[in-house]
Amino acid sequence: MADILILTQFFPPETNPGARRIGAMAAALSKKNNVVVLTLQPSYPEATLFDSLAVNACDQEFAGCIIRGNIFPPHHPSLLIRALGEARMAFCLAWKAAFIPMDLVVVSTPSVFLAPFAWLLARWKGVNFVYDLRDLTWRYARETATSNRLNVLLSMVLEKLMISILHHSDLVVCATPGIAEILVTQHMLSPEKVFTIMNGVSDDILAAGQQSCPSREMAQPVVTYMGLFGHNHGIEVLLDVAKLLPAVTFLLIGDGPDRKNLIRRISAEKIGNVIVPGYVTSLEELAAYYHQSTILMSHIKNAPVMRSTAIPAKIFEYMAFGKPIIYAGEGVAVGFLENIGCAVTIPPDNPAAIAQAISELLKDAPKMRIMGERGKEYVEKYYRRNELMLQLEHEFDRRFNMNASRQTSFMIGRG
DSSP: OEEEEEEESOOTTOOOOOHHHHHHHHHTTTTTTTTEEOOOOOSSSGGSSSSSHHHHHHHSSSSSEEEEEOOOOOOOOOOOHHHHHHHHHHHHHHHHHTTTTSSSSEEEOOTHHHHHHHHHHHHHHOOOOEEEOOOOHHHHHHHHSOOOOOHHHHHHHHHHHHHHHHHHHEEEEEEEHHHHHHHHHTHHHHOOGEEEEOOOOHHHHHHHHOOOOOOOOOOOOOEEEEEEEEETTOTTHHHHHHOOOOOOOOEEESSTTTHHHHHHHHTTOOOOEEEEEOOOOOOHHHHHHHHSEEEEEEEEOOHHHHHHHOOHHHHHHHHTTTTEEEOOOSSHHHHHHHHHEEEEEEOOSSSSHHHHHHHHHHTHHHHHHHHHHHHHHHHHHHHHHHHHHHHHHHHHHHHOGGGSSSSOOOOOOOO
């Protein structure tokens, strides 16, 4: 048994992709090791969404120990203020770990600011350091967000710091092959130091996709986007698509920095066929939305880093519910989806082309059924998250010989 410390901003019962990924990783590692997770009180997208009793019940189900810090609001329009807030949050979490016994430190993005403090902690303790890298945030900020001199300067400084941390990590776990390729070919990390574990879906999601679910009655076809309303996603283009397709209902479900802009435009332009429900935390409600959907939509801005790295985590969840997908984006995700045959792929930022793709797909029910079946079969066969994380647990054993770690391990009580 090894004592493993995991530092993360997000963790279940939060339901965003980062929380789901690190939650599955912690569960897999806790089967054979003493795992302590140091995280925040559930705060995304709003702390008020999470009942304290439900949070405690969720924590009690975890085989290891969960220590939670304060509530941290995840959004702020100023990149500088957000960066300073995240850096302070990361320092406070790392400081809480100072006297916890550990053989291995694992940190997961977001937030990237956890990585430097977690690395310092690992080196102070003389233990190995693993960086779970879900995205290249510093590149996203420069290539897709509103650019000004301060933002560009901050992103360049952040990139230099993160690349240095990556070089000094004992293992970097990448969420997509594109991220791994950039680290090896552009930033000269040793291939031996890089290991890829892609996102997948939980057994609960797969089971929900299999079940027949009473869905809300909809008078017309439903195109659903589920996920983050972020600068990288460019979801506002779907409002222009909705105006071109008044006989289609568009469900935009999620949260993020662009949510207020979406709601403002819907109201100002009187776009009556777009619905923006509240953030979904319940699996039952999530499944109901998916089952009532006709087509599931993903849109990613055309930026170099997105083309070369992005395979959105939502895609695997989409496939689990057996629905046809329209992916408006370019790069590695296009090849991935076309190989499966579960999606229509088109360039992003083109309302007319997106509207045409939706219209043509709605006219071909047999094609939609076949696409849905292909995606569902593929994700069930290759992308079960629990099995992927067991591969990671085996890789940890191989690299760090965790089974030979000290025999007397310390376990903090659940309290």
